[in-house]
Amino acid sequence: MTEPHERPGDGPADRPAGLADGTRCVRAGLPAPVPGQPFLPGPVFAAPYHLDPWAGPAAAPDGYGRPDNPTRRLLEAAIGELEGGDCRVFASGQAAITGLLLTVLRPGDTVVLPSDGYYSVRAFAADTLEGLGVRVVLAPTAGPCPALDGVRLVLLETPANPGLDVADIADVAARAHAAGALVAVDNTTATPLGQRPLDLGADVVVASGTKALTGHSDLLLGYLATRSAELLDAATNWRNVTGSVPGAFDAWLAHRSLATLDLRLGRQTANAEALTGLLAGRTDVTGLRWPGLPGDPAHAVASAQMRRIPGLLAFDLGDAERVARFLDAARLVGAATSFGGLHTTADRRAQWGDDTSPGFVRLSCGVEDPVDLVADVANALDASR
Template identity: 45%
Template structure:
């Protein structure tokens, strides 16, 4: 990681220190409250649970520290994406989405934004610059894309979008601020599902919006308060706990993925593989330029649907599960989720297990499907 990333990681767990008095708990207390003592003019204080909560504020401070930008927390990643769409778009606007990114974002646009007069187009991540961005109020990219791990040049996209008068939103869920910094590359807004690596323990849904544009943050925060799309205090407390170890977990997961990916590529059961850290991967050179790490997701194809299921279910150190970014290694055959991928396509999320033991478990399961 860069020196700046190391500095952010070092200070992350100490953000509350300056406000502690003698005898205060060092871990963040859990504040389960819908109402607060608010006599007279309580402006600037907690008053009601839909308006604010100390646990939201603490986790937003941590996320803001990592993003180097104000953040607004939400009860899921899709909650964060929805807030951006509904707070910033109006009837008659056109938006551009990735055709190969997380499918629920496209479902939201097709089913709900269209009913309000917002037009949606899609474009592959690998050729996202083709065609320009004239006429788009909002452009949304996901790089690397989930699940195929294609990449686009975020800085170049940002320049094109801004030249055309639009705003650029980047879904950075797969990378976290320790792996990629879209705001530094010119994005106006970052959205992410902190359900994944930031929380890291697969026990809570959460999301956030980050932006250095004060008007965006105000609009998104106002939408959250009015619409009621708020995170729970306990969920915020869990994410706060998870963020304290994000740098450690993310480093372990990325380092393990860099070891495992070339071994997968060499295994005879693997027909094709995508991982930005592999030399020869179509995204490798761009990934080296715009990402601080190559991530912990690996996508590959085996011979058939049955062999993909047998591989996942037969691996002792792997869970068959959707989602990614937790301490457990998990994998999923993505055609189950409607992605346009081959039947034997597997998305592997490398966890925190010791890498050599994890690889031996993966190899043994792959060996079985070619036996």
């Protein structure tokens, strides 16, 4: 198999900044070295800062903690390097998406959202956007793409969570721009090492950093990245006036975690490949989805578009009771929501309101040894029958 961070033909010339993924992750956003200082300075905890009594806030970059924090700026520089744009971090992924939607959309506008993406975005659209006079159109990630005439914003989530369909970002971006629409891509599942939507024509990237990006299951974070100064300024102003900022310690933890992103994703992808090999051969498992699996409906687009396939897969065990028995029997698969962490986890998505069958399972591969993980999942499936 091709190395997890590469696809056939992917070489140094194809990599952003000419450096391999591991190198970029280790060094992203680090300040210039100063003797006696750590590689990554510790978090700065401050609400107010000292002001110049004559020049006021114009004399220094930091005046008040809500809009200003040096720890947060270092993280934004790091994520921006990986995504290939300017970045602003938010208190959560939902905060980042909400900020984008409320910044861009006005009464009378039309937005296209994924019908099979993160359920909280659809709930926000139904509860808030439609109440503000925004027309909401839902479309499946795998297509067909609806007519985009008169649309203000198209939001893609690819690979979609939890069904793992994949959209052709470049194709949708070309269609949207021809119709005068903006394109945003939720890059949570892929991470910037899996794909860089801005390089594929998207206007803005939004994502939850809670999941694979930071990968330690110990913080909440979101971000927005773009190459548009206008969009960046609007999102920054919205974040600052609403106060939707992450704390300094969460920002520092996130930046610390980026250094191992390449290593974590490599093992998670290898574990996903190993588990799909097991699951594909079992008659008591149906509906297996992983874009890296030849024959998966998303495989062709994912192979052409993505630099690596994430360690997230889905399958069906028939009913809720069998899912519970499976999770009870597993020693290495924790019952938990979210995904992308060091520990392998799984959850039954219907219990959260996702439009899935009662036995649908989303499994997030951790960094355990593949042999141990495959054996544990096989034993748990046997015990759950």
